[in-house]
Amino acid sequence: MQRLAGFFQHTGFDLTAWDTFTQLVRSASGKTIVYGEQSPRYGNGLLVHARPRGTGGGYTLAAVVCPDPAALTRWPEKLDILVPDHTWLARLRTAARVPLRVAVLDPRTGRSTFERVHPALDTVTGPDRPG
Secondary structure (H helix, E strand, C coil): CHHHHHHHHHHCCCHHHHHHHHHHHHHHHCEEEEEEEEEHHHCCEEEEEEEECCCCCCCEEEEEECCCHHHHHHCCCCCEEEECCHHHHHHHHHHCCCCEEEEEEECCCCEEEEEEECCCCCCCCCCCCCC
């Protein structure tokens, strides 16, 4: 937990809910997971590496927990984002500039939902209007 102190401070993630959140991640993925480091490349989110259970193969990057919404301009299409609640989901919806796959893994309720987030409208030019 000491290793993740910077992540908890950066995101405001509730430390008391971390164990439940981790159980939800494991259950939703069906894979063995390990947490990596916070990654500036992925909005200072926490990297999640996974491999199929029962295999001795290597881990691959599978998801990122709570990336900074400002980092969503060039998000890899197949890289999932994991968040603990709908407040985080709303932040991502507002900032999305590319399609996103988001898993809301709510440790308070024990429920998991999976969302497709589409790019937010460009507020400078607005929607297309007939000339």
